Amino acid sequence: xxxxxxxxxxxxxxxxxxxxxxxxxxxxxxxxxxxxxxxxxxxxxxxxxxxxxxxxxxxxxxxxxxxxxxxxxxxxxxxxxxxxxxxxxxxxxxxxxxxxxxxxxxxxxxxxxxxxxxxxxxxxxxxxxxxxxxxxxxxxxxxxxxxxxxxxxxxxxxxxxxxxxxxxxxxxxxxxxxxxxxxxxxxxxxxxxxxxxxxxxxxxxxxxxxxxxxxxxxxxxxxxxxxxxxxxxxxxxxxxxxxxxxxxxxxxxxxxxxxxxxxxxxxxxxxxxxxxxxxxxxxxxxxxxxxxxxxxxxxxxxxxxxxxxxxxxxxxxxxxxxxxxxxxxxxxxxxxxxxxxxxxxxxxxxxxxxxxxxxxxxxxxxxxxxxxxxxxxxxxxxxxxxxxxxxxxxxxxxxxxxxxxxxxxxxxxxxxxxxxxxxxxxxxxxxxxxxxxxxxxxxxxxxxxxxxxxxxxxxxxxxxxxxxxxxxxxxxxxxxxxxxxxxxxxxxxxxxxxxxxxxxxxxxxxxxxxxxxxxxxxxxxxxxxxxxxxxxxxxx
Amino acid sequence: xxxxxxxxxxxxxxxxxxxxxxxxxxxxxxxxxxxxxxxxxxxxxxxxxxxxxxxxxxxxxxxxxxxxxxxxxxxxxxxxxxxxxxxxxxxxxxxxxxxxxxxxxxxxxxxxxxxxxxxxxxxxxxxxxxxxxxxxxxxxxxxxxxxxxxxxxxxxxxxxxxxxxxxxxxxxxxxxxxxxxxxxxxxxxxxxxxxxxxxxxxxxxxxxxxxxxxxxxxxxxxxxxxxxxxxxxxxxxxxxxxxxxxxxxxxxxxxxxxxxxxxxxxxxxxxxxxxxxxxxxxxxxxxxxxxxxxxxxxxxxxxxxxxxxxxxxxxxxxxxxxxxxxxxxxxxxxxxxxxxxxxxxxxxxxxxx
Numbered sequence: 001x002x003x004x005x006x007x008x009x010x011x012x013x014x015x016x017x018x019x020x021x022x023x024x025x026x027x028x029x030x031x032x033x034x035x036x037x038x039x040x041x042x043x044x045x046x047x048x049x050x051x052x053x054x055x056x057x058x059x060x061x062x063x064x065x066x067x068x069x070x071x072x073x074x075x076x077x078x079x080x081x082x083x084x085x086x087x088x089x090x091x092x093x094x095x096x097x098x099x100x101x102x103x104x105x106x107x108x109x110x111x112x113x114x115x116x117x118x119x120x121x122x123x124x125x126x127x128x129x130x131x132x133x134x135x136x137x138x139x140x141x142x143x144x145x146x147x148x149x150x151x152x153x154x155x156x157x158x159x160x161x162x163x164x165x166x167x168x169x170x171x172x173x174x175x176x177x178x179x180x181x182x183x184x185x186x187x188x189x190x191x192x193x194x195x196x197x198x199x200x201x202x203x204x205x206x207x208x209x210x211x212x213x214x215x216x217x218x219x220x221x222x223x224x225x226x227x228x229x230x231x232x233x234x235x236x237x238x239x240x241x242x243x244x245x246x247x248x249x250x251x252x253x254x255x256x257x258x259x260x261x262x263x264x265x266x267x268x269x270x271x272x273x274x275x276x277x278x279x280x281x282x283x284x285x286x287x288x289x290x291x292x293x294x295x296x297x298x299x300x301x302x303x304x305x306x307x308x309x310x311x312x313x314x315x316x317x318x319x320x321x322x323x324x325x326x327x328x329x330x331x332x333x334x335x336x337x338x339x340x341x342x343x344x345x346x347x348x349x350x351x352x353x354x355x356x357x358x359x360x361x362x363x364x365x366x367x368x369x370x371x372x373x374x375x376x377x378x379x380x381x382x383x384x385x386x387x388x389x390x391x392x393x394x395x396x397x398x399x400x401x402x403x404x405x406x407x408x409x410x411x412x413x414x415x416x417x418x419x420x421x422x423x424x425x426x427x428x429x430x431x432x433x434x435x436x437x438x439x440x441x442x443x444x445x446x447x448x449x450x451x452x453x454x455x456x457x458x459x460x461x462x463x464x465x466x467x468x469x470x471x472x473x474x475x476x477x478x479x480x481x482x483x484x485x486x487x488x489x490x491x492x493x494x495x496x497x498x499x500x501x502x503x504x505x506x507x508x509x510x511x512x513x514x515x516x517x518x519x520x521x522x523x524x525x526x527x528x529x530x531x532x533x534x535x536x537x538x539x540x
Numbered sequence: 541x542x543x544x545x546x547x548x549x550x551x552x553x554x555x556x557x558x559x560x561x562x563x564x565x566x567x568x569x570x571x572x573x574x575x576x577x578x579x580x581x582x583x584x585x586x587x588x589x590x591x592x593x594x595x596x597x598x599x600x601x602x603x604x605x606x607x608x609x610x611x612x613x614x615x616x617x618x619x620x621x622x623x624x625x626x627x628x629x630x631x632x633x634x635x636x637x638x639x640x641x642x643x644x645x646x647x648x649x650x651x652x653x654x655x656x657x658x659x660x661x662x663x664x665x666x667x668x669x670x671x672x673x674x675x676x677x678x679x680x681x682x683x684x685x686x687x688x689x690x691x692x693x694x695x696x697x698x699x700x701x702x703x704x705x706x707x708x709x710x711x712x713x714x715x716x717x718x719x720x721x722x723x724x725x726x727x728x729x730x731x732x733x734x735x736x737x738x739x740x741x742x743x744x745x746x747x748x749x750x751x752x753x754x755x756x757x758x759x760x761x762x763x764x765x766x767x768x769x770x771x772x773x774x775x776x777x778x779x780x781x782x783x784x785x786x787x788x789x790x791x792x793x794x795x796x797x798x799x800x801x802x803x804x805x806x807x808x809x810x811x812x813x814x815x816x817x818x819x820x821x822x823x824x825x826x827x828x829x830x831x832x833x834x835x836x837x838x839x840x841x842x843x844x845x846x847x848x849x850x851x852x853x854x855x856x857x858x859x860x861x862x863x864x865x866x867x868x869x870x871x872x873x874x875x876x877x878x879x880x881x882x883x884x885x886x887x888x889x890x891x892x893x
Contacts (some may be wrong), residue, residue: 440632443595444689446619447626448696450644465637 007379008452014346014354019423022259025389026242026374039188041228041237045219048248049241053207053248056141061205063146067190068153068198069294070322073183076161078285079278080175082431088532093151093300095524097481098519099211099502101144105135106215107311107510114307126321137216144212147300151204153198160194161187207249208375209496210484221245226377226484239385242378249374305521311514316517322500327516329521331496333487335476337411338418342475343468345419346426351456354442354463367425376421380488381419382409414489421476421485426471433467434460471536473531480524499521544604545571545732546592546700551601551611553587559756560584562652565599572730574723576747576764578740580807582777583753585736586629586782589702592734594619594624600817606699620851623696629705633677633759639688640673645884646695663691666721668714682709694725701726701733707742709753719745740780742766758870760868770809771821783823785893790816796890800855818892824850824862829869830882837860839879842872 055339074080075087077443096104108114109131112247119128172182188195213220221241229238281289312319353365375452387407395403407413437460445455490499504513544567547801561584568575577585578649580651590596590601594610594617605624611615625646633642647660655768666672667687671681686709692839693701707715723746724735739742743750744764752760752767754775760767771777777785788796788804790812796804804820812818829851835852840860844867851863863881873879 347784420870437635438630439629440630443590443619443626444628444632444634444692445595446595447593447622447624448692449620449623451618451620459634463634 006347007357008352009356009361010352012349012356013364015349016350016361016368017391019420020364021386022379022417022420023367023374024384025386026239026246026378028159038253042222045224049221049224050244051220053222055138056145056218056220057084057203057206059138059142060149060522061202063142064150064202065195065199067146067150067296067300068391069157069188069195071150071293072154072158073187074289074293076158077279078186078281078289080281082290083278083293086297087302088529089297090154090293091151091532092297093148094445094477094527095521096148096288096301096304096526097211097483097498097520098141098144098148098205098209099215099483099505100308100520101148101304102215103141103211103409103501103505103510103513104516105140105144105500106386107514108303108306109133109135113460114310138218141209141213141216141218144216145209148212149445150296150300152205153195153199156194156201160191175366178269181224204249207245208377210375210377211502221248221389222375222377225381226488229381235254236385238381239378242375242381245378262521267539305518306504308514308518308521309336310370311511312518315511315514318512321512322515322519324353326517327495327497327500327519331480334411334414334496338413338422338479339475340539341419342417342422342426343430343471344470346423346430347456347461347464347468350430354434354439355452365427368427374421376417376482376484377488379417379421380485383413383420383489387413408491409491411494414486417485417489418479418482422475422484425474425478429471429474430464431535438465438529470531473527477524477527480520480527544569545573545606546575546734547602547604548592549604551598551603552595553591553593553598555584555587555590555596560587561753561758562642563587564757564758565601566749566758568732568734568749570874571728573748574726574733574735574746574817575749575751576743577734577736577751577753578738578779579753581738581839582678584756585753586704587869589626589734589736590754591703593702594622622711623698623702624700625693626702627686627689627693627704627706629686629708631677631682631689633685633688634691635677638674639669639680639684641686642677643673643695644691644719646692655710655798660695663694666725667691669720677892682707683711683714686710687802690722694729694731697729697731699732703733703735704733705737708737715742721850722746739861740768740782744775752779754779770891774787777821779891783826784859784861785819785859786822788818788820788892790814790818790892796820796892800857800859801885802883803892804885804887806892808892810892812892815847821831821891821893822823822861822887824864825870827861827863827885828882829863829865832882833882835881835883837881839873839875839877840877853880853881873877 006261071086071090073091075083091345106113109132111132112131115132116128117131119126154232193395207220208222209220210222210226214223214226221244225238225241225245228234228241256297353361355539389402392403395401407416441459442455445459446452480496481498483502486496486499488503490496495503497516500516501513501520504510546568548567549565550554551561551564552559553564566575577588587596591598591611594844597616598611600612601612602609605622609615610622633639634645637645643663644660660689664673667690669684669687669691672688674686677685678687686706690703693703707718710718719742725731727748735743735746737746742765746765750760750762750764750767751758758773759779760776762770762772767776768780768782771780774785777783786801788798788799791797791803792814794805794807798804798820816860837855839851839854840854843850846867848867849865849869849872851865853861853863855861861877
């Protein structure tokens with residue numbers, strides 16, 4: 001044990017522990033006293049919070065499963081007009097966060113909204129409002145989340161379909177299965193781990209979602225946590241609610257793991273893999289496949305984009321009112337700082353794990369990446385709780401000046417919580433790069449006289465540069481879209497495109513929310529296009 | 541202080557908490573000599589190399605190089621400070637560098653030591669890898685990767701070079717040529733080397749000494765001639781698979797009697813009392829073919845090995861005995877035919893157990 005105590009082990013240990021602090025804080029807070037609000041809430045809204053969260057979760061999971069697997073199946077197994085275009089176009093929905101989708105949905109279908117204007121222009125004035133369906137409330141939130149998040153299921157399922165051997169398809173044929181029977185009895189079960197992994201991500205994002213559910217005024221656990229902090233100023237109570245949400249998330253994971261049991265989904269036999277050939281569709285079948293993909297692409301990306309574009313053009317004054325340069329600089333500043341911190345510490349932590357080969361450290365690292373599963377609202381509040389406790393019980397008790405302002409409402413605090421939230425992205429991204437480096441490469445390096453530090457800087461870092469670039473873009477994408485952490489912890493008067501859009505929308509100024517939303521979509525789209533090959537695993 | 545260049549004394553070699561070779565003692569007497577380690581797969585040969593390189597630690601015994609302790613229970617010099625080079629069996633080239641850059645990293649280390657006995661061009665030519673210099677490790681074959689790795693290790697001109705199955709992936713047609721070139725360069729540069737191999741011929745050709753690892757211990761440590769001709773245990777005989785053991789009775793100072801082959805004469809390397817029942821080692825070159833002999837055995841198999849045939853003959857007691865015959869011998873014997881053995885049978889040295 002002590003033989004592995006070196007600078008890399010200690011650094012890695014410190015990184016893992018610091019990431020774990022907010023998570024531990026949430027659990028610890030459960031045993032603290034709260035105000036009477038908890039008793040009141042327990043008797044009034046708590047059940048509603050849990051019920052709404054459950055309904056939202058199940059509905060979004062069902063819808064994303066259908067949209068994600070159907071689109072992945074079509075583009076992976078068939079050739080039809082523009083199938084290659086849809087292959088990557090379908091991931092563009094990532095550029096539209098659920099809250100922006102919610103704004104678009106409302107803007108289009110609201111009374112005297114965009115749809116009304118279209119109908120009026122086409123057919124003249126009329127009483128269209130009473131015939132236009134309203135997509136708000138829980139249903140609106142389900143749609144917003146599903147079209148924004150289905151790409152998780154699409155990407156992972158498609159990757160799994162891509163590596164399914166032709167032998168599997170041939171087996172179905174030789175058994176006389178129809179295409180549909182092959183799909184549900186062979187193809188989907190073989191892709192189950194990927195589908196479940198995709199749905200797990202969707203579940204975490206749904207439970208963590210703040211912007212869209214807040215916009216539609218739905219009481220879920222996440223909005224409850226935020227409101228109890230804002231309205232009741234009761235951090236301990238927020239943390240207690242967070243505890244319930246975490247239990248929810250962990251139960252989901254345990255269920256998922258138990259359901260897999262000992263099933264083995266991947267065959268590692270060498271040489272048995274036969275790249276499958278896509279089936280060329282023609283006539284009505286080709287049209288149907290094209291139509292399904294187009295509708296998904298349209299609803300998930302073109303619809304919110306055009307709605308935001310339409311409003312930006314219709315109300316150009318909002319464009320001139322927006323401080324685009326400042327917002328861009330603020331976003332770039334946050335992205336730059338957070339990426340640097342995340343990449344450096346994730347690199348150190350990964351390398352520490354690699355060289356120390358310590359099981360305890362490995363377990364700790366695995367736990368520390370659970371930050372991604374924890375909603376941003378919880379992390380931000382847990383951070384505030386921890387800093388307040390630390391400031392009161394340690395810093396001020398020792399006679400030092402308060403450090404609260406240094407961490408709360410500051411860029412430093414923001415970067416730290418981003419770090420906890422997105423640490424798993426950076427850690428896993430770099431880890432997957434590291435897994436491709438055989439351990440004998442390190443050993444050769446030592447034997448050639450390179451120290452551990454030199455091996456890290458001269459051998460690993462240059463080799464990992466592609467992974468690092470991928471991680472950088474992924475983190476940037478997340479930070480650009482991130483809302484609750486930024487909202488809670490940002491310094492006074494410091495805005496990003498996401499917070500500007502949120503603030504306008506919460507003041508019922510949806511037209512004003514359009515311009516920052518449009519910028520956000522365009523920047524995120526650029527980042528996605530830059531990494532589409534990585535995301536789709538085209539280069540592996 | 542040890543007199544040997546490399547001294548391994550009472551070491552337990554272990555990996556992942558599991559002891560592979562117990563209480564091993566062997567060494568290399570003089571700088572520039574080559575030691576070959578032979579043994580079946582999984583016995584711990586690679587563990588020995590990894591431990592000497594410093595990639596594994598030891599809890600018992602000592603490893604000394606040039607009189608300096610590298611490893612013991614209390615001391616452990618880090619691999620990067622040992623000046624020992626290890627060429628792994630599998631591709632351990634840096635994946636993001638070309639073959640040339642990979643090899644030049646070895647030269648960089650060499651430069652630091654200001655040794656200029658071997659240059660890059662020479663080693664490239666020697667190992668015939670000039671055509672792959674601009675390629676990346678994933679673009680070359682396993683054999684080419686092994687040669688590139690060997691080149692990198694040689695260029696570092698270490699105090700001790702460790703080669704783990706260095707030619708296992710090299711084409712058979714090219715292997716012997718590389719062996720010859722490798723032997724020349726090691727001898728010219730006086731690079732002290734330990735080679736792990738499962739190919740006994742490779743070990744006998746390259747090694748000044750051989751260590752046979754069997755049953756978690758060093759069974760025999762000797763020069764190649766002795767290992768082949770004077771194996772010290774039945775296990776070594778079985779491992780080398782270069783002969784068979786047949787039952788015999790000691791009949792005199794220089795003779796034994798086997799009930800199928802009759803009298804066998806020769807010099808005992810170890811004394812056995814008259815009347816002792818022993819197991820006699822009979823190697824393929826010990827028996828001579830003679831069509832006129834009245835000692836006839838049945839041919840059950842015939843293997844063509846280029847310069848000779850190996851006939852497998854069955855005795856009346858159903859023993860299967862291998863016999864070499866030059867392939868230019870005037871005629872060949874088919875399976876089921878009778879095959880004459882020259883009598884009296886004379887063996888230069890008699891090895892019994």
